[in-house]
Amino acid sequence: MATLRDIKRKIGSINSTQTITRTMKMVSASKLRRAQSELEKIKDYALKMEELTGRVIKNMPEDAHPLLAAREEVKKVLIVSVGSDRGLCGGFNTNVALNAENFAKQNRDNYERVGVYLFGRKIRDYLTRRKADIVKDWVDIKKVDQELVDAVAEELIGLYLSGEFDKIYLSYTYFASPVKQEVVFDEFIPIKTPGDVEYIDYICEPERTKIVESLIPRYISTKIYYSLIESQTSEHAARMSAMENATSNCGEMVRYLTLVYNKRRQEGITNEMMDIVGGAEALRGT
Amino acid sequence: MLNLEIITPEKTVVKDEVDMLEATGAEGEFGIMPGHTQFLTTLGIGEIRYTKNGATTHIASSAGLAEVVDDKVTILVDTAESAKDIDIERAKKAMERAEAMLKSIPFDHTEYRMYELALLRAIARIGVASKKL
Numbered sequence: 442m443a444t445l446r447d448i449k450r451k452i453g454s455i456n457s458t459q460t461i462t463r464t465m466k467m468v469s470a471s472k473l474r475r476a477q478s479e480l481e482k483i484k485d486y487a488l489k490m491e492e493l494t495g496r497v498i499k500n501m502p503e504d505a506h507p508l509l510a511a512r513e514e515v516k517k518v519l520i521v522s523v524g525s526d527r528g529l530c531g532g533f534n535t536n537v538a539l540n541a542e543n544f545a546k547q548n549r550d551n552y553e554r555v556g557v558y559l560f561g562r563k564i565r566d567y568l569t570r571r572k573a574d575i576v577k578d579w580v581d582i583k584k585v586d587q588e589l590v591d592a593v594a595e596e597l598i599g600l601y602l603s604g605e606f607d608k609i610y611l612s613y614t615y616f617a618s619p620v621k622q623e624v625v626f627d628e629f630i631p632i633k634t635p636g637d638v639e640y641i642d643y644i645c646e647p648e649r650t651k652i653v654e655s656l657i658p659r660y661i662s663t664k665i666y667y668s669l670i671e672s673q674t675s676e677h678a679a680r681m682s683a684m685e686n687a688t689s690n691c692g693e694m695v696r697y698l699t700l701v702y703n704k705r706r707q708e709g710i711t712n713e714m715m716d717i718v719g720g721a722e723a724l725r726g727t
Numbered sequence: 728m729l730n731l732e733i734i735t736p737e738k739t740v741v742k743d744e745v746d747m748l749e750a751t752g753a754e755g756e757f758g759i760m761p762g763h764t765q766f767l768t769t770l771g772i773g774e775i776r777y778t779k780n781g782a783t784t785h786i787a788s789s790a791g792l793a794e795v796v797d798d799k800v801t802i803l804v805d806t807a808e809s810a811k812d813i814d815i816e817r818a819k820k821a822m823e824r825a826e827a828m829l830k831s832i833p834f835d836h837t838e839y840r841m842y843e844l845a846l847l848r849a850i851a852r853i854g855v856a857s858k859k860l
Contacts, residue, residue, distance in 0.1 A: 643767035
């Protein structure tokens with residue numbers, strides 16, 4: 442049985458844990474604000490780029506560009522999973538990793554190979570433990586910038602064009618709001634023409650195929666850039682709510698333990714009093 | 728009126744109603760006025776000019792795309808700076824550096840193209856900045 446002093450020590454340790462989680466929450470909150478403003482900046486560009494790409498590649502013959510044509514036989518599939526290096530952010534990394542793992546499991550019979558191209562140490566650790574086929578891992582990314590994104594885009598395009606993979610999926614956490622993040626799992630390469638876009642008969646300068654040629658790599662790197670930033674923002678939001686939960690759980694725990702502590706203390710006092718009274722009674726009897 | 732938007736990954740540089748727009752396309756300069764047909768082009772490194780109520784604004788831009796649909800002009804470029812944001816000293820230094828590098832490395836070197844682009848960007852910036860007044 443826990444003695445009074447044990448309980449007191451426990452309360453102290455939970456209190457200091459709470460201080461840490463509260464601080465982490467506040468740090469995440471300020472990081473989230475910064476990430477959100479960065480996200481705002483690129484979001485306009487990414488959405489416009491997506492719209493424009495949709496309009497431009499609409500009604501393009503599939504053979505206009507190798508990244509547009511869907512392959513007849515899809516045997517080898519690559520999943521690009523975007524997560525983070527650090528944990529303590531609730532289900533953030535697990536959700537993305539689970540998504541990739543489940544996809545691989547469900548389609549084990551359909552495809553020859555399901556590879557994972559991932560960002561973030563946590564996802565790497567998770568998938569390594571489960572013996573997933575990891576094609577490349579990016580960890581310790583200091584800052585998401587154009588250089589990094591271009592390298593990734595080039596590598597992905599290379600993996601597709603060389604026939605190493607026949608289809609590439611992109612999975613990241615979409616930042617819907619500070620309290621809501623969703624895992625997105627989309628087809629990425631070959632680029633699909635959206636159905637609900639109207640065809641516009643542009644005058645093109647130079648001809649349309651040339652434009653598509655310069656547009657597509659740009660589109661791919663923008664999309665990667667965007668998903669990395671979305672994921673980063675979501676990470677901070679997820680950590681913030683995880684830490685908020687932890688802080689309130691600590692508070693609850695402390696309240697409960699204080700109750701136990703007081704009860705125990707009172708019990709002790711009562712016992713002592715009983716002893717004294719009992720002793721006095723015994724003395725009076727003689 | 729044309730509805731003009733110039734967007735870079737950094738921010739939306741311009742979102743405005745303008746009377747006329749001129750820019751450098753893949754096959755030379757072009758101008759857009761209201762009622763222009765649907766038009767799509769790649770943009771080279773150069774200058775984007777637009778006129779609103781008689782006043783002309785100059786913007787130095789790098790490569791990208793421009794789309795015109797129903798008097799809506801969307802320009803997606805990697806960078807775009809208006810004259811007042813340009814550090815002319817820095818641009819001049821960048822130009823000198825690029826010129827020096829271009830002289831020192833062979834034509835078929837992989838970095839040659841990179842410095843060529845840097846030089847073009849610097850020239851565009853200086854061109855725009857000198858029209859500040």
